Amino acid sequence: MMLSLYSTTITAKLPSLYLSPINPRFSIISLEKKSFPMTGSRNLCTTIVHASRSEADHQISRFQGHEEESLSLMRSVLGSMERVYLKRNPTAKAILDLVKSVDDADRICYDHLAFRTFGVKGHGIDSMASFFLDYGYKQQGELRFPAKKLKALWFSPPSGLPHEDAATGGGVHGPLPRIFISELLVDQLSPQAQEIIEKYIGTSGSGYKHATLASALGSLTWKKPLFSDFQQLAKESEYAAWTLVNGYALNHVTISTHRLKTHLTNIKALNLFLQENGFRLNSEGGVLKVSPDGLLLQSSTVADSISFKFSDGFTESVPCSYIEFAERLVLPQYKNLRTEELKEFHRRDGFEVGNADKIFESTSQEQLTRRTG
Numbered sequence: 001m002m003l004s005l006y007s008t009t010i011t012a013k014l015p016s017l018y019l020s021p022i023n024p025r026f027s028i029i030s031l032e033k034k035s036f037p038m039t040g041s042r043n044l045c046t047t048i049v050h051a052s053r054s055e056a057d058h059q060i061s062r063f064q065g066h067e068e069e070s071l072s073l074m075r076s077v078l079g080s081m082e083r084v085y086l087k088r089n090p091t092a093k094a095i096l097d098l099v100k101s102v103d104d105a106d107r108i109c110y111d112h113l114a115f116r117t118f119g120v121k122g123h124g125i126d127s128m129a130s131f132f133l134d135y136g137y138k139q140q141g142e143l144r145f146p147a148k149k150l151k152a153l154w155f156s157p158p159s160g161l162p163h164e165d166a167a168t169g170g171g172v173h174g175p176l177p178r179i180f181i182s183e184l185l186v187d188q189l190s191p192q193a194q195e196i197i198e199k200y201i202g203t204s205g206s207g208y209k210h211a212t213l214a215s216a217l218g219s220l221t222w223k224k225p226l227f228s229d230f231q232q233l234a235k236e237s238e239y240a241a242w243t244l245v246n247g248y249a250l251n252h253v254t255i256s257t258h259r260l261k262t263h264l265t266n267i268k269a270l271n272l273f274l275q276e277n278g279f280r281l282n283s284e285g286g287v288l289k290v291s292p293d294g295l296l297l298q299s300s301t302v303a304d305s306i307s308f309k310f311s312d313g314f315t316e317s318v319p320c321s322y323i324e325f326a327e328r329l330v331l332p333q334y335k336n337l338r339t340e341e342l343k344e345f346h347r348r349d350g351f352e353v354g355n356a357d358k359i360f361e362s363t364s365q366e367q368l369t370r371r372t373g
Helices: 041-088 090-102 125-134 191-204 207-217 227-236 238-246 267-276 353-363
Strands: 002-005 009-013 026-030 034-037 110-118 138-145 150-156 178-184 252-256 296-300 305-309 315-319 322-328
Touching: 041 090, 041 207, 090 252, 090 267, 090 322, 110 125, 110 238, 110 322, 125 150, 125 178, 125 207, 138 353, 178 238, 191 227, 191 238, 227 238, 227 315, 238 315, 238 353, 267 296, 267 322, 296 353, 322 353
Parallel strands: 110 178, 252 322
Antiparallel strands: 002 034, 009 026, 110 252, 138 150, 150 178, 296 322, 305 315
């Protein structure tokens, strides 16, 4: 007597770290239809199934390895952006070094990274967002700033990363940060301002396809501007003037204060600590920006200035970037959890228009020229 063993399929879903055309999200191992003698068939069947499960585990491990390699590539790109940012912004570097000196040197985590863009001819939010979406980031809420003629989208990091709360690294090598990308609604500006912006965007051509590369290299995708064009834009939109000379450069990184280990985990204590050490904080709407629900607390420094040589030969000081701080408080439904039980998802997520609107002012001339104190 013969026993027919029909195909058994083992499906092993991989963690959804990111979507990539070169990485399947699941692996299927199938056993071919075979016939075996009755004697010993049960043991043979068990052996085959166990072997298949072992092969499935191997496939899972192999694909996870690919995911880790790809994630490493993304972190390398973020690291290049960070190096450009720290080289151009000594205040940010000094603060990171200072906080590391009193906290855990390897555990300063970023809450989010932020970028600015021109919302015209493909050079807006999508030009930068595509890179992060390719690695599994998810688009979340939209924020509108009518007075500044801006809109923004924020993106959450890939879900289900097993290392996120257990990560021991810091900065871009720690838990993956949220991404905040804004764009100037160019069509809402005056005809003169639109003409200036579109003139430079025209020299960029398809440069928007290389926004991430430009950010990592600290390069503009359009030709270097005239000082007169910079001045004209600044009169109408300081955001436009900033973007014209800084391009896709990292606008700011944000320290996640609640992930610090000392008393600086409290953002008020951190603000005081920084001010006592001579750092100027953005005072627009008060140093501490608080969301209506009281659960998102933010502050930021005043931007550094850099010397920029314009195409018409003028060398002038222009605003560069700054560093932000954010404390996300525990959501009410999790308030009874012990400190050691808290994870990032137990805390307030997202962004707040009122807070962000004031944080944008970190690069304004009013803040840059304000007297210390």
